Amino acid sequence: MRKQYFLVFIFISGLFACNEKYTPKPRGYFRIDFPEKNYHPIENKFPYRFEIPDYSEIKPDPRNPENPYWINIEVPENKAEVHISYYQLEDNNSDKTQLAEFMEESRELAYKHSIKANAISEQVFVNPRGNVYGIVYKIEGNAASPMQFFLTDSTRHFLRGALYIREVPNIDSIQPVIEFLEPDVVRLIETTSWQ
Numbered sequence: 001m002r003k004q005y006f007l008v009f010i011f012i013s014g015l016f017a018c019n020e021k022y023t024p025k026p027r028g029y030f031r032i033d034f035p036e037k038n039y040h041p042i043e044n045k046f047p048y049r050f051e052i053p054d055y056s057e058i059k060p061d062p063r064n065p066e067n068p069y070w071i072n073i074e075v076p077e078n079k080a081e082v083h084i085s086y087y088q089l090e091d092n093n094s095d096k097t098q099l100a101e102f103m104e105e106s107r108e109l110a111y112k113h114s115i116k117a118n119a120i121s122e123q124v125f126v127n128p129r130g131n132v133y134g135i136v137y138k139i140e141g142n143a144a145s146p147m148q149f150f151l152t153d154s155t156r157h158f159l160r161g162a163l164y165i166r167e168v169p170n171i172d173s174i175q176p177v178i179e180f181l182e183p184d185v186v187r188l189i190e191t192t193s194w195q
Contacts, residue, residue, distance in 0.1 A: 032078070034180050039187060044195070046071075048086060048159055051191040053184050061085075073188075078177045079166040082185060087158040102158045103135075106150040109162070110137035117141040125151070130193045136186075142171050146178045147185050157194050161185070 039051040042058060052058070052073050061070040061083065069086040090098055114120060118141035125134045134151035147163040163185050165174050 032176055032180075035077075037183070039191075041191075046086070047088070047157060047195045049191075049193045049195060050188045052188060056082075056184070075181065075184075078181065080177060080181055081164050081166065082188065083162045083164060085160045087160075089152075089156050089158055099152065099154060099158065102152075102160070103150065106135070106148070106160050107137075109160075110139065110145075110148045113139045113143035113145055116143045125149070125189055127190070127192075132192050132194070134189070136189065147182055149185070149189055151189065151192050153194055159192065161188070 035053075035055045038054045040054060041049055041051050046069055048069075053075070055077065056073050056075045059072045059074055061067065061072055064070045064085075067085070069084075071084045073082040073084065075081065087102060089102075111120060117139045120140070121138045123136045123138070125132070125136055127133070131153045132151050133154060134149055136149040137147065139146050139148065145162045145164050148161065150158065150160045152158045163178075163181060165177060167174055
């Protein structure tokens with residue numbers, strides 16, 4: 001009988017002795033090391049020119065092989081790319097409907113992200129020296145594309161771009177990547193010229 005009381009006493013003592021509360025570690029994210037920013041111009045085989053970072057590479061758009069001027073500027077280390085689509089505007093000085101359609105389509109594509117976005121801001125871009133005009137859309141929140149833009153000379157060229165992060169859009173984890181890549185997109189826009 002004493003043995004049973006002794007075993008019950010040890011068992012109960014053991015339960016109360018393990019009174020530590022378990023606290024799980026907070027979810028962490030991988031540390032991201034970013035390379036140094038250096039830029040170079042793209043090849044002359046396109047009807048447009050701009051500068052891209054040295055850590056990126058140009059690949060033809062696999063979804064549109066019939067359009068040789070549609071490219072993806074990939075940053076594989078960050079699972080990101082800037083998709084570039086280009087249209088040659090038809091020579092119709094009196095009718096600007098084609099340009100208006102492309103501009104409206106660009107606006108609609110940017111605002112498709114409004115479901116997940118916290119805010120979408122528009123900024124007009126004007127470079128009269130290079131004859132480059134456009135709008136930059138900055139999309140804040142858990143959107144797959146945090147930045148989109150279009151550029152045109154309003155007569156012959158129309159270029160549309162969109163930065164995509166190929167990762168589940170969780171703003172807490174991808175914000176450092178977005179902040180690192182946005183200056184690269186701005187540099188692309190500011191250095192754009194037509195061939």
